[in-house]
Amino acid sequence: MSPKPTVHGRGAQSGSVSRRFGLAERHDDGDWLDAREEIDGPGPKLRTIVTEERPKTIVSFNQSPDIVFDRSINAYRGCEHGCIYCFARPTHAYHDLSPGLDFETKLFAKPDAARLLRETLAKPSYKPAPIAMGTNTDPYQPIEGRYEITRQILEVCLEVRHPVTITTKSARVTRDLDLLSEMAKLRLVAVGISVTSLDPRLSGLLEPRASAPAKRLAALGQLAAAGVPAHVSIAPVIPSITDEFMEAILSQAAERGVTSASWILLRLPHEVAPLFREWLEVHYPDRAGKVMHIVQSIRGGRDNDPGFFSRMKPQGVWADLFRTRFRLACKRLGMNRVALDLDVGGFRKPSANGQLSLL
Known part of the structure; x- marks a missing residue:
């Protein structure tokens, strides 16, 4: 029998501290654990x-x-979306926190981000190039609705004419359509939305607090209709779990006016591998072995390939199959004909007091 989910509404099923840095780890033990809920009742809801x-x-x-980028901004650390496959999970281990449940429940916000960005852009030595947002944790995760740090950053970038790229799994990005459409007119922004599957139930298991697939596709359509360069990313492709949706995702994105697409195969660095294996045993025990066998065949016999270049270029027959399927679907749909061309020439350096420079 497969183990039962211990935490509902979250991606990870455990929260042990990483052992990479020699930290002490504590486990509950004893026969009483089997009857804990019967005696004490359900534990407190994870907040x-x-x-x-x-x-x-x-x-x-x-x-x-x-x-492809040399600079980035992460307004938050940790991510409430709880994507079980998130390659950023191991970063929580640097702070003596669990890459599992802590990563999606113990979050950090940076309210001074816009001010700090202005200070960086005002430095005499600063040279503009697109700033990537959403490369580590999602800039539009649920707490952005309260903090609006991402919106504040976009306001600064629009003011000084600085280009930005955004990657997200949230339909909340459409909240900022007023800013994004103005930036798009100046060739200052491109937005990528990651769609992993078209099955809302599967999405709820993989990425429990991200927007539903239909909402992400609708957001792509809104962006495209508003003139914002919109990109659909099929990321990650999980063999025997989500790969069946590749062509349909591309087709539905194309129907909404999206002309740019990419795909990324599942990566399992550091603590992500055991967390993902645990997720498979809980939710897909019937195919857990098959999934990991394919992953290892693509990653040189290991759960993960950490090497530069090779980590982004999966090898083997399965990788070739996914690559061919993606290429043929894009060709049939007329996608991937738009090159990303953001403008850095209009950048106006702010002065130290927050005003725009006249030079």
């Missing part, structure tokens, strides 16, 4: 806790040789 933090900078720069 989302948000801590405000005050970093000194907000723009992160990287020199990674296999990603």
